[in-house]
Amino acid sequence: MKNKELFTEALSTLFHSWGCDTPSEVIWGANELLKWYEAEYDVKLNIEFEQDQGSCGCSNYAEVIEVIENV
Numbered sequence: 896m897k898n899k900e901l902f903t904e905a906l907s908t909l910f911h912s913w914g915c916d917t918p919s920e921v922i923w924g925a926n927e928l929l930k931w932y933e934a935e936y937d938v939k940l941n942i943e944f945e946q947d948q949g950s951c952g953c954s955n956y957a958e959v960i961e962v963i964e965n966v
Contacts, residue, residue, distance in 0.1 A: 896936055903960050910956055917953050922946050929959070938966050 896902065909925055910917050926943045933940055942962050947954045 896932075899964060902932070903963055906960065910953060915952075919946055922953055932963070936966075940966060 906925055906928070909921050913921070922944045929940055929943055932938070940959075940962050942955070942959050944953050944959055945955045946952070
């Protein structure tokens with residue numbers, strides 16, 4: 896991907912525009928974007944965003960971004 900930074904910046908906006916808690920819908924939509932990314936660029940990330948148990952938020956955001964940056 897030529898502009899991974901733009902993709903990860905868009906994900907950052909989605910996840911961090913809500914204050915402290917990211918709504919579940921953002922996580923679901925972001926996981927759909929990861930599926931698109933895999934199909935569009937013929938890669939396998941083998942990771943998706945995980946929702947924190949019992950609350951809104953994402954427990955592995957940094958890990959997913961790191962995988963995207965290193966693929």
